[in-house]
Amino acid sequence: MKWITILALTGSTFLILTGTAIYSQQTVQDARIQPALIEARQVSNELAEKVRELLLKEMEKGGFINAIKICSEEAQRITHSIRVQKGHSLRRVSLRYRNPRNIPEEHERKRLEEFDRLNREKKLDHEYFEIAREGDKEYLSYMKPLIALPLCMTCHGPKENIPVEVKSILAEKYPGDRATGFLVGDVRGAISVKILLRASK
Numbered sequence: 250m251k252w253i254t255i256l257a258l259t260g261s262t263f264l265i266l267t268g269t270a271i272y273s274q275q276t277v278q279d280a281r282i283q284p285a286l287i288e289a290r291q292v293s294n295e296l297a298e299k300v301r302e303l304l305l306k307e308m309e310k311g312g313f314i315n316a317i318k319i320c321s322e323e324a325q326r327i328t329h330s331i332r333v334q335k336g337h338s339l340r341r342v343s344l345r346y347r348n349p350r351n352i353p354e355e356h357e358r359k360r361l362e363e364f365d366r367l368n369r370e371k372k373l374d375h376e377y378f379e380i381a382r383e384g385d386k387e388y389l390s391y392m393k394p395l396i397a398l399p400l401c402m403t404c405h406g407p408k409e410n411i412p413v414e415v416k417s418i419l420a421e422k423y424p425g426d427r428a429t430g431f432l433v434g435d436v437r438g439a440i441s442v443k444i445l446l447r448a449s450k
């Protein structure tokens with residue numbers, strides 16, 4: 250798979266107004282990209298907001314078992330239903346994943362590593378995108394970082410702060426769990442969206 254950054258295409262099709270990050274926050278003057286970008290923003294926000302909203306509700310009720318289901322089964326259900334409805338590729342990915350289904354692909358791994366670096370430097374944006382090429386197809390590859398909030402700590406925070414009941418469910422369901430030890434403000438992972446732009450000639 251060949252990944253082309255927007256910068257590489259500047260001359261011909263795109264106009265970049267900010268030059269700091271390679272693939273963030275550009276005003277892209279390309280008719281093909283705009284609808285895909287709007288769509289990527291919409292589906293990633295929908296997924297992030299629904300999961301956060303449902304988590305908050307369950308956490309307020311105080312039961313961990315249902316809350317755990319929100320970030321696992323419910324998140325997967327929402328992701329799947331958006332994918333089926335819209336036909337895009339949509340996933341949650343993380344360098345320190347809990348479920349091996351969420352292992353990032355190579356390009357996602359590179360971006361996630363970059364998100365960690367930018368976050369440490371306090372330069373992280375809320376979204377990143379680039380044009381990707383796979384065979385004769387072009388895609389908008391869009392990633393939205395997910396930041397660890399206080400709400401996330403019960404299940405993703407330092408092990409010593411995770412309630413015993415949660416720890417035992419996690420140990421049983423996710424024996425290879427890598428998704429603890431995060432602090433508030435860390436990049437917990439990202440939502441990754443891929444939308445077909447058009448087949449090349």
Ligand code: HEC
Pocket residue numbers: 301304313316317318320321322325341342343345346347348349350351395396397398400401402403404405428437438439
């Ligand atoms: C009540 C427990 C719980 C809380 C609170 C929780 N999560 Fe999770 N999270 C999980 C579980 C369980 C999984 C495994 C999901 C699966 O099986 O796909 C997970 C998986 C994830 C993943 C997918 C990557 C991976 O590690 O497999 C991301 C991203 C994520 N959580 C982000 C968050 C964020 C951000 C918050 C706070 C807004 C949060 N979670 C709060 C339990 C929780």
